[in-house]
Amino acid sequence: MDTEYDLIVIGAGSTGENVADRAVQGGLKVVIVEDELVGGECSYWACMPSKALLRSGEALRAAEAVPGAAEAVTGDLDVAAVLKRRDAFTSSWDDTSQVGWLEGAGIDLVRGRGRITAVREVTVLDTDGQERVLRARHAVAVCTGSEATIPDIPGLRDAAPWTSRDATSVKEIPDSLVIIGGGVVGVEMATAFTDLGARVTIISRGRLLETMETIVGDAVVDRLRDRGVQVMLDTRTTSVTRGPAGVTVETDTGETVQATEVLAATGRRARTDDLGLAVVGLTDGDWLEVDDTMRVKGIDWLYGVGDVNHRVLLTHQGKYQARAAGDVIASRAHGTPVDDAPWGIHVATADHDCVPQVVFSDPEAASVGQTSDVAQQAGIRVRVVDTPLGGVAGAALLMDGYEGTARMVVDEDRGVVVGMTFVGPSVSDLLHAATVAVVGEVHLDRLWHAVPSYPTVNEVWLRLLEAYGRPQPTP
Numbered sequence: 001m002d003t004e005y006d007l008i009v010i011g012a013g014s015t016g017e018n019v020a021d022r023a024v025q026g027g028l029k030v031v032i033v034e035d036e037l038v039g040g041e042c043s044y045w046a047c048m049p050s051k052a053l054l055r056s057g058e059a060l061r062a063a064e065a066v067p068g069a070a071e072a073v074t075g076d077l078d079v080a081a082v083l084k085r086r087d088a089f090t091s092s093w094d095d096t097s098q099v100g101w102l103e104g105a106g107i108d109l110v111r112g113r114g115r116i117t118a119v120r121e122v123t124v125l126d127t128d129g130q131e132r133v134l135r136a137r138h139a140v141a142v143c144t145g146s147e148a149t150i151p152d153i154p155g156l157r158d159a160a161p162w163t164s165r166d167a168t169s170v171k172e173i174p175d176s177l178v179i180i181g182g183g184v185v186g187v188e189m190a191t192a193f194t195d196l197g198a199r200v201t202i203i204s205r206g207r208l209l210e211t212m213e214t215i216v217g218d219a220v221v222d223r224l225r226d227r228g229v230q231v232m233l234d235t236r237t238t239s240v241t242r243g244p245a246g247v248t249v250e251t252d253t254g255e256t257v258q259a260t261e262v263l264a265a266t267g268r269r270a271r272t273d274d275l276g277l278a279v280v281g282l283t284d285g286d287w288l289e290v291d292d293t294m295r296v297k298g299i300d301w302l303y304g305v306g307d308v309n310h311r312v313l314l315t316h317q318g319k320y321q322a323r324a325a326g327d328v329i330a331s332r333a334h335g336t337p338v339d340d341a342p343w344g345i346h347v348a349t350a351d352h353d354c355v356p357q358v359v360f361s362d363p364e365a366a367s368v369g370q371t372s373d374v375a376q377q378a379g380i381r382v383r384v385v386d387t388p389l390g391g392v393a394g395a396a397l398l399m400d401g402y403e404g405t406a407r408m409v410v411d412e413d414r415g416v417v418v419g420m421t422f423v424g425p426s427v428s429d430l431l432h433a434a435t436v437a438v439v440g441e442v443h444l445d446r447l448w449h450a451v452p453s454y455p456t457v458n459e460v461w462l463r464l465l466e467a468y469g470r471p472q473p474t475p
């Protein structure tokens with residue numbers, strides 16, 4: 001195999017695959033280095049298995065809320081079938097098909113642990129202890145992602161805590177699960193393991209889903225409690241001990257929780273510990289600080305793309321960055337013009353204020369852009385418009401007793417939507433229209449002409465515009 005390439009990509013997760021693909025399409029010779037499974041976290045331990053664990057419960061609840069279908073539901077979830085479907089989505093942790101995709105895309109693969117050992121040089125240590133030195137003519141792209149943190153809570157590390165990987169690859173559902181952390185992983189896994197029959201406690205040091213509008217956390221807390229989950233807010237975990245019967249978790253409110261397993265869902269750290277960053281004057285273990293073309297600040301041949309740059313820890317946003325990075329690496333290699341002005345083809349401008357995200361909780365939450373608080377802190381003159389989703393004909397048809405809320409955040413000076421949040425069943429399908437409105441900075445006057453189809457839940461757009469009020473021509 002060759003040892004010299006135009007571009008070396010370290011990490012074949014969804015981001016690395018896309019950087020490599022775009023660079024090959026741009027005419028570069030590219031190798032990708034992967035230590036575990038081609039496809040990375042999203043395919044095997046994150047998005048896909050977690051959503052597979054959640055989907056069956058969601059489908060069951062949807063059927064139960066529609067008379068006629070509800071009568072046909074005669075039992076509980078079939079847990080074995082749910083896990084089998086999850087295994088199908090992870091290809092039982094076998095990456096053969098994704099390796100086939102790399103081959104088809106013209107990307108060379110080297111398996112092993114990559115480490116930067118000199119300028120534009122990566123040394124790969126394979127599982128047999130053999131080293132191979134690869135050299136890049138133009139660039140190295142670090143796409144090594146992130147991993148779960150285990151917080152410094154007394155006793156937690158010794159209590160064999162689960163991380164998200166253990167939760168999403170679970171083979172046997174524990175009787176009970178205590179989750180530390182009220183972010184996205186905590187909330188989604190509380191939902192999934194409740195669906196799958198575990199008794200769940202979630203301990204959050206603040207609210208749930210704190211980075212979203214408060215309407216989201218409030219709705220999710222109510223629903224989790226309705227479904228028997230013990231939700232402990234504003235509560236710190238002070239110690240964890242494991243005994244023969246499971247774990248005992250102590251908190252600063254004096255409450256104690258006993259459970260079979262404990263899941264640490266307290267965020268992520270960069271996977272850069274053993275990457276040779278010190279060789280190029282950076283600090284091992286740090287996130288990579290990059291510009292909008294994903295180039296590491298101060299090093300013209302090094303790029304950091306996806307989770308590892310800590311801009312936005314989401315698959316779709318990593319892939320978006322990857323399209324910009326793969327294209328700009330090719331342009332810089334060929335000496336062709338670089339379009340790095342805001343919203344140019346070689347930058348990931350949307351990372352700053354236009355990020356869409358769906359949380360697959362019960363009820364679902366979907367948001368894009370700035371929350372009202374963030375917009376206000378940014379100095380925007382904000383008007384917030386809330387409307388209930390249940391009053392929309394499409395929502396009433398979707399299920400009996402539909403409850404949800406939509407919140408529109410308007411920049412009053414520019415007359416555009418800068419943020420949108422939906423919380424309610426199946427709201428993920430409403431999100432992309434909001435993303436287009438926010439990214440496109442579509443003026444509210446023009447949005448009145450974007451007519452939502454009747455009777456779909458999208459009619460909530462009309463309700464929001466009516467609540468905001470239609471500007472009238474001046475006499």
Ligand SMILES: Cc1cc2nc3c(=O)[nH]c(=O)nc-3n(C[C@H](O)[C@H](O)[C@H](O)COP(=O)(O)OP(=O)(O)OC[C@H]3O[C@@H](n4cnc5c(N)ncnc54)[C@H](O)[C@@H]3O)c2cc1C
Binds near residue numbers: 308
């Ligand atoms: C439980 C969970 C659920 C999630 N659900 C969603 C979701 O529904 N939607 C969404 O958008 N996002 C979701 N995310 C976030 C998403 O998983 C990440 O944003 C995404 O996987 C990041 O992709 P990446 O390519 O940057 O990193 P990764 O997918 O982590 O890929 C990095 C790759 O680099 C490899 N690697 C690391 N170091 C080296 C090295 N030195 N040498 C060689 N190879 C190396 C790793 O083995 C890995 O394959 C979820 C995250 C979690 C934890």
Ligand SMILES: NC(=O)c1ccc[n+]([C@@H]2O[C@H](COP(=O)([O-])OP(=O)(O)OC[C@H]3O[C@@H](n4cnc5c(N)ncnc54)[C@H](O)[C@@H]3O)[C@@H](O)[C@H]2O)c1
Binds near residue numbers: 188357
């Ligand atoms: N549907 C999705 O898009 C999806 C699903 C899961 C994960 N993800 C992504 O994966 C990333 C990781 O998710 P996550 O939930 O682990 O992180 P997160 O940042 O969303 O939430 C972490 C939670 O842990 C709490 N926390 C942090 N340190 C703590 C400590 N020492 N003690 C107690 N609590 C502590 C935080 O207050 C927060 O509530 C997120 O950035 C998210 O975007 C996305």
